[in-house]
Structures are given as C-alpha cells and as structure tokens.
Amino acid sequence: MAKIYSKKTVVTKNLKPKKEVVSFLLNYSKALTVVKTADKTFEMIAN
Amino acid sequence: MAHLNIPDALLVKNYVEGDENALASLIKRHESKIYGFIYSKVNDRDVSDDIFQDTFIKVIRTLKSNSYNEEGKFLPWVMRISHNLIVDYYRKNKKMPMHRETEEFSIFSIMSDNSLTIENQMILDQVEVDLKKLVAELPEDQKEVLIMRMYQDMSFKEISELTGVSINTALGRMRYALMNLRKIIEKHQIVLTN
Numbered sequence: 001m002a003k004i005y006s007k008k009t010v011v012t013k014n015l016k017p018k019k020e021v022v023s024f025l026l027n028y029s030k031a032l033t034v035v036k037t038a039d040k041t042f043e044m045i046a047n
Numbered sequence: 048m049a050h051l052n053i054p055d056a057l058l059v060k061n062y063v064e065g066d067e068n069a070l071a072s073l074i075k076r077h078e079s080k081i082y083g084f085i086y087s088k089v090n091d092r093d094v095s096d097d098i099f100q101d102t103f104i105k106v107i108r109t110l111k112s113n114s115y116n117e118e119g120k121f122l123p124w125v126m127r128i129s130h131n132l133i134v135d136y137y138r139k140n141k142k143m144p145m146h147r148e149t150e151e152f153s154i155f156s157i158m159s160d161n162s163l164t165i166e167n168q169m170i171l172d173q174v175e176v177d178l179k180k181l182v183a184e185l186p187e188d189q190k191e192v193l194i195m196r197m198y199q200d201m202s203f204k205e206i207s208e209l210t211g212v213s214i215n216t217a218l219g220r221m222r223y224a225l226m227n228l229r230k231i232i233e234k235h236q237i238v239l240t241n
Contacts, residue, residue, distance in 0.1 A: 021100050029067060
C-alpha cells in the first residue's frame, strides 16, 4: 500500500477563472484594434 | 453552442477575421484546462486569475496583429504563454516573496514577533526596579561609576575625567561595585531573571 504524504489532492479539476476575468477579456478583445504598417504596429483601445 | 464542433484552427481563423464570438468559444473550450494548469503551479486563485488574464491578453494581441501561425496547436501555444508567465511570476516573486495563509501553511510559522510578551515585559521592568534598589545600596563612589558606565554609557576615560580620579581607580570602583552587587544578591538570595 502506497503511503500518501500529501494532505490534499494534487490534481485540481474543473477550476475556472472568474466570470469578471472572462468578461474583461471579451470586452478587451472587442475594444482592441491593431493596425500594422510597414515597420510599426499600432494598438488602439476604444473606450 | 453553435461553435461546439468547430475545430480550434477554424475558430482562430474566424476570430482573426473579426468574429468576436469565436474568442468566447475558444476561452470557454479551454478555460478549465488552462486555468487548472496555472492553478496547479501557483496555488492561488487570485494569482491564477491574473495569469489567466495576462495569457489571453497576449493571445488576443498576437491574433489581432496577425502574428500567429496556425499549425493546429492553439492550446499548446496558449499553455506555453501561460507557462512563461508563471515563470515570470516566480522570478518576480523571488525578489519579494508573498505568502498566503492556507490550511497547511500558517503565515505565523515564518513570521515571528521578537518583542517581549506582556508577562516578560513586566518581569523585565520588575528586575530593573529591583536592580536599581540594589545599586542604591552601594557606596557612593562605586555607585557613581557604575551608573555612569552602565546607565549613561560613558567610557572609563570620560568617567575618570568627570570624577577627577584615574582610569584605574574608576575601573577598580566598577569592579568593587559589581562584586558588592553580587554579594548583596547572594546574601539575600535574590533571583534576577527574565
């Protein structure tokens, strides 16, 4: 029988980020526009 | 969900072409795996949220700037980004480690308060009061040298100049003062401890 030295289970399942985080990312994506020119890249965030 | 059976590569392509819903699908599809991976490394929900967010900010910026080469490896690519951010997090934290209390780890196990407890402080105060009473019993010349040396932190040179005796005399008086104190303590069996 194997000895278990760790108290808690190592594998953490079904963890998800906060809804706010996902919502922020989706809004950030909608607001962000990237324009590439020959040698420069411009990022614009719409308010 | 409408995007349920669409492969990652197509969702990425759609997103690059302006379909914002494709990103929502990609996040929904992989959030558990990516977040779980981050959490397994940092063991902190708030930090995991931060790293997850930073990971997808990088993903969004890369995709929007058309710098991403689709090779059917969207998830490994995102995992690599989060892995790099985790490394950055630990590198940054090495300089200023932050510890959060968990069930198995008490923050007080690495923090110590070196100040005295109330009881020890009271004992120390009492010892100091008792000692002052003992010093008051000493002959005047010895008491003078002892107070200057111990309480006023003066050098024997300064003491000798101030009292008008030689340094050797001052040293001798100090020596006798200590011997007499010990004698009084032994005689009355006084316990001065903290």
